[in-house]
Amino acid sequence: MALKSFIEVHPSSHFPIQNLPYGVFKPEPGSVARPGVAIGDYVLDLSAIAAAGLFNGPILNNSGCFHEPNLNKLLALGRPAWKEARATLQKLLSSTEPSLRDNESLRQKSLIPLSKVEMVLPIAIGNYTDFFSSLHHAKNCGTIFRGPQNPIPPNWFHLPIAYHGRASSIVISGTDITRPRGQGPPAGNSPPPFGPSVKLDFELEMAAIVGPGNELGKPVDVNEAADHIFGLVLMNDWSARDIQAWEYVPLGPFLGKSFGTTISPWIVTLEALEPFSCEAPKQDPHPLPYLAEKISKNYDISLEVQIKPAGQDDSHVVTKSNFNNLYWTLTQQLAHHTINGCNLRPGDLLGTGTISGPEPESYGCLLELTWNGQKQLSLNGTPRKFLEDGDEVIISGVSKGNGYNIGFGTCSGKIVPSSP
C-alpha cells in the first residue's frame, strides 16, 4: 500500500509524501530564513523539527544543518545524510506515526501554509555552470546562428559542452527581470545599435544542485557522480538574443545571459525522482572511457512553459518538453566538469542547457519556436516573437506516478522595462 501522510494531499498536488522537496523560506517578511520541505499545501519547518529533537538519526542529530539560512551544510553531508533525512521525514509525516500528528503545539509551530510563506534562494551558489546537452537545441541554434551546414560543432558528440555562467544574478522564482540593455549586431558598416534588448527570450532548463564537492586536482568518476548530486530545480536561463549574437564570438555568452537566471524554490531530490528514471539515449559515437558509465540514466519529467501577457488573466502554453530529451546525462556532465581537476563545491549549480525535443511544439525557447523571429506565436490571439514588457513566463515540471505526482511547482518571472 502506498505511503500516505496524515496531512491531506490532493492527488494533483506536486508535493505528496513521496516527494518532500527542500526549500528555504521565511514564515513571514523579516523573519529568519530556514529550511523546509513541501507537503501538500504546507511547508514543514525543519528548524522547528530539529529543535524538537526529531532528527534523531546518527548523522543529523545535532548536525546543525537545519538551523542554517541555506541548504549548503546539508548538501555537504552527502547521500547518507540525505537518506537519513528522507527516512526521518517520511516517517514523521506518515499517517501511522503519532509523534507530529498528535502533537498539536508542534504542528502549529512547524506546519505553515505555503500561501503564507516567502520562498528565498535555497542555496548559496558559489559557481554556476550551464551545459548544452539537448541535441535538438544545439542543432536548432547552430542552424539559426551559423547556418544549416554543419549546425552542430564536431566536438558536440564527444563532450558535454558547457560554459561558466554568472552566479550573482541567479534569483528565486517570482523575482522580476529587468529587460537588459546592450549592444546588438550592427547592420553593415553602422555602429552597433544600443538600447533595451529587442530579442528577449526564456530558456526552458533544469539544473542539478551539487552536494559534496571534490578537491582541486581530483576528478570525480562518472560512476560515482550521482552521489555528488542532491537534486534538481527548474531553471529559466533568460537570454537576450541580440546581445548574445553580437558578443559571443570567440569567448561565449556573457551579457546576453548574465542579467538574470531564475530557479524554482523547491529542490526535488534524486531519491524522489528515482521511480521516474529511464534509460538515457544511446550515444554514438561511444563516449571516451571517462564518460562511459555503467548505468546511463535520464528522468521522465514533463516540462511546460506558459506565457501570461501583461493585462491578461490567462497564461498560454507555448511549449511542452521532457527532461529525457537530454543527450548527455547529469552524471556525465558532472564527471566531465571535473576531469581537468576543477573543484565543485556544495551548492554549485549545473544547468542542463535548454531542453528542446524533436518536434517544433517541444522547442525550449522563443529563438527556436519563432525561428529567430521569422515566425510568430499566437497567445490566444496576441502575437509574440520575443518577450514583451509585462510578460510573465511560467515553467512547470512534474513526473506523474501511479496515483501521485513528483512535481517541481513552478519557476516564474515577469519582464519589467529597462531602467532609464
Add this chain to the structure above:
Amino acid sequence: MALKSFIEVHPSSHFPIQNLPYGVFKPEPGSVARPGVAIGDYVLDLSAIAAAGLFNGPILNNSGCFHEPNLNKLLALGRPAWKEARATLQKLLSSTEPSLRDNESLRQKSLIPLSKVEMVLPIAIGNYTDFFSSLHHAKNCGTIFRGPQNPIPPNWFHLPIAYHGRASSIVISGTDITRPRGQGPPAGNSPPPFGPSVKLDFELEMAAIVGPGNELGKPVDVNEAADHIFGLVLMNDWSARDIQAWEYVPLGPFLGKSFGTTISPWIVTLEALEPFSCEAPKQDPHPLPYLAEKISKNYDISLEVQIKPAGQDDSHVVTKSNFNNLYWTLTQQLAHHTINGCNLRPGDLLGTGTISGPEPESYGCLLELTWNGQKQLSLNGTPRKFLEDGDEVIISGVSKGNGYNIGFGTCSGKIVPSSP
C-alpha cells in the same frame, strides 16, 4: 620631502610606505587568517592595530572589518573607508609618528617578518570574469586559432569581450598546479585524444578587485566605475591550449582554464597606483556613449614572466610586458559588465586577459611566444614550447617611481604531474 617609514625599507623593495598593499595572512600555520599590509620586509597585522584602537577614523572605528578572515567587508565599505585606512596607516608607519614606533610591545605583536607568514587568498571571490583587452593578444590568438584573415572578430573594437571564469579554482601564489587531463582536437576521423594536456600554458594577466557592487538591474556609469575598484593583483590564468582549442566553439573556454588560476597575495590599491596612471590608447572607432569616459586611464606597470625548470637553480625571463598595453580600460570593463544590469559584488575578480605588447618579446603567453609550438624558447639552453612538469612560472609586476617602487611582489605556481 618623500614620506618615510620608521621601518627600514630597501630602495628596491616593492613595499615602501607609498604602497601599503593589502593581503590576508596567518602568522603561523594553524592560526586564524587576518588582514595585513606589507611594509618593507614585514607585514603589519591590521587586526592587532584595530584591537589597539588605532583605526580611530569615523568610518573604520569599530567597523570590525580587520577582524575578518578576508577583505570583503573592507571592500564593501568603499573609497571613503579605503582613503581613511590609507591615511591612518601612512601616519602610523611614518618616521615622525611615535604611537607605533615607540610602542615596543605593539610593534612586537603587529609587525611580523614576511618570511615567516603564510599568505592566503585575500578575498572570498564570488564571481570571476576574464576580459580579452589586449589588442595584440587578440590578434595573435585569432591568427593562431582562426587564421590570418580577419583574426580580430568585428565586435572586438566595440566592446570589451569577456567570459565568466571559474571562481572555485582560484588559488594563492605558491600553490602547485596539477596538469589537467582532457580531450584534445582529433586528427582526421580518429576519436579525440585523451590524457594529460600537452599544451599547458601560462597567461600573464592582472585582475581588478571589485569594491562596492551594484544592485541587479542598475548599471554602473563608466565615469563612476573607478569607485568600484579597490585595487589590482597579478594573475596567471593557466591554460591548456589543446583542451581549449577543441572545446571552445561555440560557448567559449571552459575546462581549458578552470583547473586553476593563480593570483598574487598583495592587492595594490588604485590610490597607490595613481602616480603611475597614464593616458589610455586612443580608441578608434570611438566607443558607444556608455563606454565613452571623461578620463580614460591606464597604469604604467612593468610586468615580467620567468620560468624556472625543475632541477635548475635559476629562472629565465621569457617575456616583458606592461599593463599599459591594454586597449580597454578597467573602468570600461566594469561599466560594460554591468550595462545589462548584471550585479557585481565586493570581492568579485575582473581579469584583464593576457597582456601582450606589440613586440614578440612582450607576448604574454607561450601560445604566442612559440606560435602554438611552431618555435621553441631557450631557457638558458633548455628548450620549451609549452610547460613541462616541474616548471615554476613566476610573474612579477612593479611601477618604478622616483626613489621608490610600487610593486606587486610575485605570483608563482609550479606544475605537478596529472594524478593517475
